[in-house]
Every structure is written in structure tokens, then in C-alpha cells.
Amino acid sequence: MWQGTKKLNLRANMSQQAVNGVQCRGKVLTLDNMNPNVKRVEYAVRGPIVQRAVQIEKELKAGVKKPFTEVIKANIGDAQAMGQKPITFLRQVLALCSYPELLEDKKFPEDAKKRAQRILEACGGNSIGAYSASQGIECIRQDVARYIERRDGGIPSNPDNIYLSTGASDAIVTILKLLVCGEGCDRTGVMISIPQYPLYSAALADLGAVQINYYLDEDNCWSLDVKELRRALSAARQHCNPRVLCIINPGNPTGQVQSRQCIEDVIRFAKEEHLFLMADEVYQDNVYAEGCKFYSFKKVLFEMGPEYSSTVEMASFHSTSKCYMGECGFRGGYMEVINMDPEVKAQLTKLVSVRLCPPIPGQALLDLVVNPPQPDEPSYTTFMKERTAVLATLAEKASLTEQIFNTVPGITCNPVQGAMYTFPRITLPQSAIDKAKEAGQAPDMFYCMRLLEEEGICLVPGSGFGQREGTFHFRMTILPPTEKLKVVLQKICEFHLRFTQEFS
Numbered sequence: 001m002w003q004g005t006k007k008l009n010l011r012a013n014m015s016q017q018a019v020n021g022v023q024c025r026g027k028v029l030t031l032d033n034m035n036p037n038v039k040r041v042e043y044a045v046r047g048p049i050v051q052r053a054v055q056i057e058k059e060l061k062a063g064v065k066k067p068f069t070e071v072i073k074a075n076i077g078d079a080q081a082m083g084q085k086p087i088t089f090l091r092q093v094l095a096l097c098s099y100p101e102l103l104e105d106k107k108f109p110e111d112a113k114k115r116a117q118r119i120l121e122a123c124g125g126n127s128i129g130a131y132s133a134s135q136g137i138e139c140i141r142q143d144v145a146r147y148i149e150r151r152d153g154g155i156p157s158n159p160d161n162i163y164l165s166t167g168a169s170d171a172i173v174t175i176l177k178l179l180v181c182g183e184g185c186d187r188t189g190v191m192i193s194i195p196q197y198p199l200y201s202a203a204l205a206d207l208g209a210v211q212i213n214y215y216l217d218e219d220n221c222w223s224l225d226v227k228e229l230r231r232a233l234s235a236a237r238q239h240c241n242p243r244v245l246c247i248i249n250p251g252n253p254t255g256q257v258q259s260r261q262c263i264e265d266v267i268r269f270a271k272e273e274h275l276f277l278m279a280d281e282v283y284q285d286n287v288y289a290e291g292c293k294f295y296s297f298k299k300v301l302f303e304m305g306p307e308y309s310s311t312v313e314m315a316s317f318h319s320t321s322k323c324y325m326g327e328c329g330f331r332g333g334y335m336e337v338i339n340m341d342p343e344v345k346a347q348l349t350k351l352v353s354v355r356l357c358p359p360i361p362g363q364a365l366l367d368l369v370v371n372p373p374q375p376d377e378p379s380y381t382t383f384m385k386e387r388t389a390v391l392a393t394l395a396e397k398a399s400l401t402e403q404i405f406n407t408v409p410g411i412t413c414n415p416v417q418g419a420m421y422t423f424p425r426i427t428l429p430q431s432a433i434d435k436a437k438e439a440g441q442a443p444d445m446f447y448c449m450r451l452l453e454e455e456g457i458c459l460v461p462g463s464g465f466g467q468r469e470g471t472f473h474f475r476m477t478i479l480p481p482t483e484k485l486k487v488v489l490q491k492i493c494e495f496h497l498r499f500t501q502e503f504s
Contacts, residue, residue, distance in 0.1 A: 037205060037206050037207070037208050038206065040205040040206075047460075047464060048445075049075070049445065049448055049449060049452060049458060049459075049460065049461070050073070050075055050076075050458060050460075052449065052452060053071050053073060053075075053452060053458040056071050056452070056453075056456065057071050066456065067454060067455070067456070068455060068456030069456075070456060071452075071456045071457075071458060072456060072457050072458065072480065072484070072488055073458045074457060074458060074459055074476045074477050074479070074480060074488060075458045075459055075460045075475070075476075075477070076460075076477065077252075077321070077322060077328075077419075077420045077421065077477050077479065078326075078328050078477075078479070079322075079325075079326025079328070079420075079479050080326050080327070080328070080329075081328075082477070082479035082480050082481070083479075083480070083481045083484075084326045084390065084479065085386075086326075086327070087324065087325060087383065087386050087387065087390075088379075088382055088383070088386060089112060089368065089372070089373055089379045089382070089383045090325065090327065090365060090368050090369075092108055092109070092112040092379075093112045093115045093116050093119070093364070093368055094330075094361060094364060094365060094368075095108075096108060096112060096113060096115075096116035097116050097119055097120060097128045097361070097364050098128065098361070100116070100120060100126070103116065103117065109377075109378040109379050110378060111373055111377040111378055111379050112379060115367070115368060115371070118139065119137075119139075119140075119364045119367060122137045122138065122139045122140070123137070123360065128360040128361055128364060129360070130360070131356055131357050131360075132357045132358075132360055132363065133357065134349065134352045134353035134355075134356060134357050135162075135163050135164065135349060135352065136162070136163065136164025136165075136334070136357070136358060136363055137164070137360075137363050137367075138159070139367075140164060140363050140364075140366060140367040140370075141159040141160075141162040141164065141334075142159045143367050143370050143371045144157075144159070144162045144164075144334050144336075144366070144367075144370050145157035145158060145159040145161075145162055146370070146371075147369075147370035147371065148296075148298070148336060151296060151299070152296055152298055152299035152302070153299065155298065155299060155302045155303075157336065161336050161337050161338065161340075162334055162335075162336055163334065163335050163336075163337070163348070163352060164332075164333070164334050164358045164362075164363050164366065165317075165333045165334060165335060165352075165358050166331045166332075166333065166355075166358045166359060166362065167319050167320075167321055167328075167331045167332065167333045167362075168280065168282045168317040168318060168319040168321075168333040168335070169199050169333075170331075170333065170358070171315075171317050171333060171334070171335035172199065172200075172203065172278065172280065172317055172335075173199075173203045174335075174348070174351060174352060175278060175315045175335065175337075175348075176190065176203050176204070176207055176209065176244070176278075177207065177351065178344065178347065178348060178351070179209075179243055179244050179276060180207045180208070180209045182241055185239060185240060185241070186240075186241050187208070187209065187210050187240050187241060188209050188210065188240070188241055188242075188243050188244065189209070189210040189211075189212045189236045189240035189241055189242035189243065189244070190204055190209050190210065190211060190212060190242075190243070190244040190246060191212040191213075191214055191229070191232060191233065191236075191242060191244060191245045191246060191275070192204075192211060192212065192213065192214070192246045193214060193215075193216050193224070193246070193247070193248060193251070194213045194214065194215050194216065194465075194466035194467065194468075195216065195253050195254055195423060195462065195465035195466050195467055195473070195475075196213075196248070196465055196466050197248060197252045197253065197280075197465070198464060198465060200246055201466070210236070210239070210240035212232055212233070212236040212240070212242055213232060213466060214228050214229050214231075214232035215228055215232075215468060216251070216254060216256070218414065218425065218468075218471075221256055221414050221415060221417070222251060222254035222255070222256040222414055222423075223256060223258075223262065224247075224256075224258060224262055224266065226265045226266065226268075226269050229245070229266070229269055230269070233273060242273070242275065243275060243276055244275060244276045244277075244278060245266070245269075245270050245275045245276070245277055245278070246278045246280065247266060247277070247278065247279050247280065247297070248280040249263075249279065249280070249281060249283075249294075249297075250283040250284070250286055250287060250294065250417065250418030250419040251283075251418070251419060252280075252283065252419050252420075252421060253419075253421045253423045253460075253465050253475040254414070254421075254423045255398070255414070255415075255416040255417055255418055255419045255420075255421055255422060255423065256414075256417050256418070257287050257289065257292040257293070257294065257417040257418040258295070260293075260295045260300060263295055263297060263300045264300055264304060266297075267297070267300060267301055267304060267308055267312060268308075270312055270314075271307075271308055271311060271312050276313045276314070276315075277297065277312060277313065277314040277315075278314070278315055278316075278317070279296070279297035279298075279314060279315070279316040279317065280316075280317050281294075281296060281297070281316055281317060281318055282317060282318055282319040282321065282322045282323075282333075283322050283323065283418055283419040283420065284296065284318065284323065285322075285323035285324055285391065286322060286323055286391070286394060286418050286419050286420060287417065287418040288394065288395035288398045288399070288416065288417060288418060289398075289415055289416075289417035289418070292417045292418065294418070296316065297314060297316055298314070298316055298336065298338060301314065301338070310339065311339065312338075312339060313338065313339045313340060314337070314338045314339065315335050315336070315337045315338070315340075316335065316336050316338075317333065317334070317335045318333060318334055318335075319332065319333040320332035320333060320362065320365050320366050320369055321333075322419075322420065323369075323391075324386075324387045324390040324391050325365075325369055326390075327365055330359065330361055330362040330365045331358070331359050331362045332358070332359070332361075332362030332363060332364075332365045332366040332369075333358075333362070333366065334366060372387075393482065394420070394478065394479075396482065397478040397479075397482060397485055398415075398416035398417075398422075398478055399416075400482070400485065400486070400489070401413065401416060401422045401476075401478050401485070401489060402414070402415050402416055402422065404486075404489040404490070404493065405422070405424050405489065405492075405493070407493070408493045408496055408497065409497075409500075410426060410427040410428075410496060410497075410500055411424050411425070411426055411427075411493070411496055412424060412425045412427075413425075416478065420477050420478055420479055421475050421476065421477050421478065422475070422476050422478060423462065423465070423473050423474070423475050424473060424474065424476075425462075425471060425472065425473050426444065426447065426472050426473060426474065426496065427472075427500075428443050428444070428447060428472050428500075428503075429500060429503040429504050431503040431504070432446065432447070432499070432502075432503035435503065442461060442463035443463075443472055444461035444462050444463050444472040444473060444474060445461040445463055445464075447461070447472070447474070447499065448460070448461045448474055450495075450499060451492065451495050451499075454495060455491045455492070455495050457488055457491060457492060457495075459474040459475065459476050459492075460474060460475045460476075461473075461474055462474055462475065476488075476492075
């Protein structure tokens, strides 16, 4: 106690010291008195290794000699930063919305002009610079609902249950805010897959919720087993109140696509255990493996009958950042809520209104994704050609990545069934593990940092996503252009052999 008092008095004395004769009371906000939850937040996708990559880029520009001439950032699913071309129709309509004088330009197709005019007419002052309703522009929410109905084979979707958002991430955090409550053993527990997308662990840390890990089965192509859900739930009930189950399908970072049977099993589990279901489906168009198919959780839920469709509470999420669009910077997305208590829904509407509205250009872009050119419209042929080409190239790169990694001793790569990433397992020599511990780093962070320094390739260590104890991985996006991807894969393979030899 005396030592603690002494430290406090010393700090108080230091804060009262004069600077140039002016009394200084120190900073109001310090690392000691800031929100402790924020300090617990970690986001590996943009963590220390990415910060070092940025530093190396600056060093290269300053003329510092490296064994490489560029940093290849394969750490994040940013398609256009990796060279993917924007879809023509999407950008034409956005250009028309941004600068309506172009509506008189004959270079733009008539269907693009009609889409732009419809969006502008729904905006205040016919301008995308105006605010919208907090839930999103009504006609766009109607288009989203129609899109969901088409996707799910006619199952009804109510526009009042659609909330447009600043990407899917914003909507996910918003729903978690509604769900987190309680103290001590009654604090809300949220079940997330391991490996997981770090948005979830970061949001839970920020909200002070309890993270409940359930492990995907790496030996079974990262499949989800309900027995593992039950194990995780049972253990968690000893110290928190589990209320939420989060699913990412197709998977990030693991690239698996869930079978319909698996989805049914998950829905039954959620009903039996009285859990709110969150379905992150932002990669729903990114399915590559033969025999795999995307099934939305909503479609399966309603096809299971009223026992489930009228009781299971759920929110599903989609985004303009992934799939064939890759329009990350526009921050467009939506969520659909199902079976939400009307009074809670009113609170949700209030909560989103605090941030006024999602970005209008992002809303406009989303409208084009859910309401693309039709076969009788002039932009249809080009649109379909571009869309098909993007997805076909991604499928080719998914297969290429798996094949090349599996030729290297010490790297094991599951099939990339969907999404935009591979999450291979790496075998590291014990001496490398020991060296990493001496440096205060996770072994796969040590590995990835060495790869960055020696080859200029930026990956994210598996420890940033979570993994079973004693296993090591990295996440790599498959987005670089095919020829560059081949070079990246070859360099990683050569580095792995060299690294293994060095520490053997």
C-alpha cells in the first residue's frame, strides 16, 4: 500500500512541476487513465507487421537497398489495391451520381443513367452529398429486400428489417452493442470461431464482452462440428452468460464453405441453446470448389419450417467490399434482422441514428450490386463478362495457391473452397520457436517478420486470428494478379525451406 501511495505522490509532484515558469498539470488523458477496453483491442490485419511494411516502403522510396524492390501486401482482402479493375457499370453510375451533369453525356449507357436518376431522386436535394434516413435510403432498402428474395428462392424479405451500413463491420459491431450486458458471471458471452476474423475479438474487447472460442476442424477442411460448439458452450457457462453465436460463411481466414447440413445443425443448436445467431456472409459470391455451394442462413432457416423460422433470432450481413466488386473504400453494406423483438428493433433504429446515416456513395453502390443490369439492358453483356472474369480468376488462384503450397515440406494447405484467403499450417523447428520466445514474439509472427524483411512479402501470422495451441499458420490473400501471385508463392516456398534449414 505504501509503495502505491509513494508512486501516486511522485506522479502528482511531477505533474505539478513548472515548465518555463508555467505550472504544468500534465495531460488529462494518459495511458494510465484511458479506457482500459481500448488498450485490450488488437487487430492483427493492420498490426505491427503491417506497420513495419509501411516503414520498409518509405525506406525503399528513400533509396535504402533491400533484397527486393517492392513490398507486396498480401495481408488484407483489398482487391483493387492488388490490381483488380473496378466493374464498369458500378463506376459509371457512381460517376453520374457524383456529377449529374454527365447525365447529358452520350458516352454513358441509358440503363446507367436511369439507375443514377432513380438514386438521385431518392436523395435530399437530388444530391448524394445530402444525409439520408438513418436506416438507409428507402428505395435501396427495397432493392436489397428484393435481392434477398431472389437469392433465397422467393422467401419474403421486409425492407423494414433491412439496415444499410458502413460496410458489414459497422453493422456487426452495432448488433454486438445491443447484445452485450450484465456483470461478472452474467456478462454476455459471444461464441466466435477460431481461427476468426479479428474484427470480432477486437469488438468484444472494446465492449467488454466475454469471448468464447470454438475451434474449426483443420483436419476436415476447417469444418464446423456442433460437438465442438457444445463443448465451448458448456465450458463458458461456468463463467459467463453465452447469448450469441457468430458464424462466418464462407470462412475468413480459413476459406471453407459450409454445407447445408452443417447450417441446419447450427440453427438447431442456436434454437436449443437460445442463442442469437449472427451470420457474416460477405463472401457469398466467392465459392470456387467443386461440390460447394453457398446457402444463406436465412434460406435454410425458413426452409426448416415455422418451428425455427418464427423463433430463431438472427442478423445476417453483406458488403460491397468483397465478392466480384472489391469496392472496399466505398464502405457499403447491409444487415437484415429476423425475429427481433419490436422494442429492441426500435432501440436499434435509435442507435444507428446517432451516426446520422451510412455514406451515400456506399448506399448507391450497394443498390447497383443488388440491382445489377438485366438481360434486356445495354450494360448487361459487359457487366456479366467482367463479373464472370473476376470470379473465374479468383477460382484459378485459389486452386493454384493450394497446389503450390502443398509441394513444400512443412507447409500444409487446405483447399480454398471460397472467400479470398488461404490459411496454411507451417511446421517450425523448435530452435526457431525458442528464438521467437527470446524476442518476445509469437513463433509465426517471428516467421512472418523474417519473411517481410527478407522477401518484402507482408502476411498476417496465424496467432493474430487464433489457432490451436502448438500449431502455427499465416493468412495470405489470393488477390494479387496471377503472375505476381506465382512469384509470391514461389518466394514464400523458397523462404520456408531456407528458414527451416537455418533453424534445424
